[in-house]
Amino acid sequence: MQKRFKRDINSLNSIFKFIATFAERHDFDQGVLFALNLVVEELFTNVVKYNAENQNEVLIELEKRNKDITIALTDFDVEPFDITKRPELNLDQHLGERKVGGLGIHLVKKMVDKIDYEYKDRCSKIILTKHLEK
Amino acid sequence: MFDAKVNDKGELVLSGRFDASQVEKARPIFDNLQKSCVVNFNELDYISSAGLSVLLATQKRLNESGEGLKLCGLNKYIRDVFRYAGFDTVFEID
Numbered sequence: 001m002q003k004r005f006k007r008d009i010n011s012l013n014s015i016f017k018f019i020a021t022f023a024e025r026h027d028f029d030q031g032v033l034f035a036l037n038l039v040v041e042e043l044f045t046n047v048v049k050y051n052a053e054n055q056n057e058v059l060i061e062l063e064k065r066n067k068d069i070t071i072a073l074t075d076f077d078v079e080p081f082d083i084t085k086r087p088e089l090n091l092d093q094h095l096g097e098r099k100v101g102g103l104g105i106h107l108v109k110k111m112v113d114k115i116d117y118e119y120k121d122r123c124s125k126i127i128l129t130k131h132l133e134k
Numbered sequence: 135m136f137d138a139k140v141n142d143k144g145e146l147v148l149s150g151r152f153d154a155s156q157v158e159k160a161r162p163i164f165d166n167l168q169k170s171c172v173v174n175f176n177e178l179d180y181i182s183s184a185g186l187s188v189l190l191a192t193q194k195r196l197n198e199s200g201e202g203l204k205l206c207g208l209n210k211y212i213r214d215v216f217r218y219a220g221f222d223t224v225f226e227i228d
Contacts, residue, residue: 037182038215103183107182107215
């Protein structure tokens, strides 16, 4: 399944509906649905936040193949933004030193099994793979 | 949709989904908290880093005056998100 979404935080509702349709089609449990919602929201809001001036829609692709779900988000006509190269978050910091920046990407890394990044012809594509448990 | 109401025990009961599109609605509610408070998650289905950031900012502000948030009723998926974020050490969670 694939669909393009307006680069706007208010697209989230339509994105969640799109994910719910995909999850129903494959009979995923609540845990998988929750994880899909979270990782897609974090990637999408990142794109909205850091490329706000760009007017292009964002492409979201969801696919199930055997025991894997792949989630791809493509941002068109942008500079590269490779989340796999982002520094790890320090969770040992005292409350006063805690910062929220990077938390979304940290959660994505925790909730999927593999993250790939491609950048070609000014298209930035993040591909997540989540293995389904038995 | 996100909502928050105070119940008869004085707990702030969250409901719905606490995602990035709901932060503008949620932030003033948390900004109004001046004292320690129990935040009840029983009716909350979902939270992302956007929601966590509102809770973290509130906790930091309240801690400065010796107050704080105590959280209860988290479903298992939300509890996992708190654990992955390392927030299980930042909040008292029942």
